[in-house]
Amino acid sequence: MGARPSHVPEIGTRFSTLIVQPATLCNLDCEYCYLPDRGRQLLMPVKVAQRLATSIAQQNSRFPVEVVWHGGEPLTTPLAHMRSLLAPFEQLRQDGQVAHAIQTNATLINQDWLDLIREHEVRVGVSIDGPPELNGIRADRRGRPSFARTMAGIRMLRDAGIEFAVICVVTVDGIGRAEELLAFFAELGCRSVGFNIEELEGLNAHRQQVTPDQARHFWRRLWQLSPQYPHLLIRDLERLRGYLDQTRAGRWTGHALYDPIPTVATTGQTVLLSPELLGVDAPAYEDFVIGNVLTDSLPDLLTGPAPCYVAEFREGLRRCATECEFWDFCGGAQAGNRFFELGRFDTTETNHCRTAYQAVVLAALDLTQGGTQ
Template structure:
């Protein structure tokens, strides 16, 4: 859509429908980071908050003449809201957003609570469901244990298998990269569930608290993901996409990517907390206390107020490189990496005016993918151009 406005509207609305979790992932930016805002937030989103959010989304749709929006139910663990309450939230969201726009409901879960009753509700509202799983049980349980320090793997796999029984509901799998795990083993295990998409995320880190490495002189995360790329290409029997890698392919070919962790396109997502507070990038909780706080809520302000909030102005500069560190502005790979994900650029000395803590990893991975594309006869695009 070509907008008559100079800034990018939100297309994805992430609702924190539950602010508690039944497992205790040690890398979780909500519960195990410096910012402990969850302690003062409601355990679940009320119907009143959902109604206000729906009204604000409807206003945004009309203002920007949007044809489709994505409403993502998130947490914590969203299934802790319970089927009846989550059904009430889905109802008011569906009824409150104008019928002239296509609403895509999505949900991200750890999978351990999925049941046939949940699947019935998801079918009723056409909710597609992604599940977080870091790999085989030993790999998954390095970080994703219950509060009693027990494995969560078997329960998650049971939930995934239930979702597979209704494939139209299964959106894919999300895994966090861990250098201690074998990348090919992780990829092939996740692929065995036949997900449409596998998302790999890098552990959150900043220049003040960098991610763990075995050898700081080696781009280990880039090497790890390069091995995933090779495994992905080597097994054509799998029909899934690997989102990070597909984005690198698209961006290297001159097209736009699909996630805000790569590329220069302005992010188009916004977060609504369980109390109705509006946040831009909730993963900034991994940076410092209050980094994600805007002082806005759906009862008193529109999403347009969030677009114009000083903390989010860098997002509107995303079509270029003005918000990036000078090193990034000069880099030939900037159109693909986009300077890296915003939380990963932070330092207490320079704020977000730094290359990503994964700069060398992203460079290694991008060059690996681009080399593969060139060997297969793909033409790399110029920055900012599009391909059909």
């Protein structure tokens, strides 16, 4: 995949992505969901949003910080309250220091939400797993399928001319159905689709996992079929194309910094590296919380003493950089997968990195080098 890097990235003390939980409740109850508190509603106080906006101003980035409103389902937040949470960021947004994004199941989209999305130029990501039969596990608390409601929300976005991206979780049921998935998303009208191979994390600890061979076959079909759908960007293939373009142009300079990706709960409690660590208790790491933005700013929390899981993850990155031939493309994947699969952060390979990173590369090599699988 490329020459060994000359250095191991530091965990950054500045952030370009901030994940924020406006509400804990989700109106759906997907079988693979990792969130422990999705059955009860806690709303983020406006004071927390004010502290986050102040933190971004203090950081004074050259590029906009992407503030991702995640959940729970963020659209369970009462609309007036959501407007109050966005208000502290508005001047920063207008000054180009903040860009908002939202990840939603789209079932609660209505005209008022469309107005808010437009006013604040919110980038929309919709979660949908393909045609109805692959969405059966995305059901509500009464076990009713969510597909029709999600499609109604998507139609509203399309009719309003609002672009959206899609995240599709690929389970063992979907991994052999690349053709159908691609045809479905090409028809859906999304700008791009990211295929998240189902991961073992949080409360989702017992479902059958996709194997690396199944994933390799899946990615190979996507490489073969994607030219038929030139208007649909496939995030995972674009990631490899982007890396290859940079190396061929001699612009690849290695992984300098790993984004700490702070995730802030409704209460202001903050974890680093992976949103899936929020709300998780583990004896060796306690609750992963590095502090609360109500008492310390994010820049102060990030420049303070690194918690042991961050130091451990840096050691994991060092091992990846020296041991793994996929390092240059992968950059270490996500910390949470190491913890949930292997119980530690200073480890290297996981099923996640084999299926979501290595298999994408191996599938491309199968086709370019006449691989046999």
